[in-house]
Amino acid sequence: MPRLTVLLPALNAEDTIRVAVSSTLRGMPADSELYVLDDGSTDATAERAREAGTRRGVVDKRLKVVSRPPSGGLAKALNSMLTDT
Numbered sequence: 001m002p003r004l005t006v007l008l009p010a011l012n013a014e015d016t017i018r019v020a021v022s023s024t025l026r027g028m029p030a031d032s033e034l035y036v037l038d039d040g041s042t043d044a045t046a047e048r049a050r051e052a053g054t055r056r057g058v059v060d061k062r063l064k065v066v067s068r069p070p071s072g073g074l075a076k077a078l079n080s081m082l083t084d085t
Contacts, residue, residue, distance in 0.1 A: 002031055002032050002033040002062070003029075003031050003032060004028070004029065004031070004032035004033070005032065005033045005034075005035055005085050006024055006028065006032070006033070006034045006035065007035050007037070007078060007081045007082070007085075008020060008021070008024065008034060008035065008036045008037070009036075009037045009039050009074060009077040009078060009081065010036060010037065010038055010039065010041065010045050010049070011038075011039045011040065011041055011045070011070075011077075012041045012042060012043050012045060013041070013043075013045045013048075014041070014043040014044045014045050014047075014048045017036070017045050017048045017049045017052065018048050018049075018051065018052040019052075020052075021034065021036065021048075021049050021052035021053055021063070022052045022053070025052075025053060025060055025062060025063065028062060030062070032062055033062050033063075033064055033085075034053070034062055034063050034064065035064045035066070035081055035084070035085060036049045036063070036064065036065045036066070037066050037067075037068065037077055037080070037081050038065065038066065038067040038068070039068060039070060039071050039077045040068065040069050040070030040071070041067075046065050046067045049063075049065045050063070050065050053065075066084070068080070
């Protein structure tokens with residue numbers, strides 16, 4: 001179990017998610033996790049998040065990307081993420 005989990009809910013964020021994921025991973029210790037929830041996006045948010053965490057064909061082990069149907073808002077997305085961690 002990681003000592004630190006960063007929660008990053010995202011909705012239709014394909015234009016910004018790469019920078020958010022790559023910069024967050026750069027600043028995180030090895031024993032941590034970045035949990036990205038694609039909360040019902042209609043664009044390529046989840047794919048861009050995975051791409052941002054991939055180096056030389058290997059996905060960073062600290063990155064967890066989950067796609068779900070829309071939760072009904074930010075608070076519900078964060079609550080669902082907390083129950084998953």
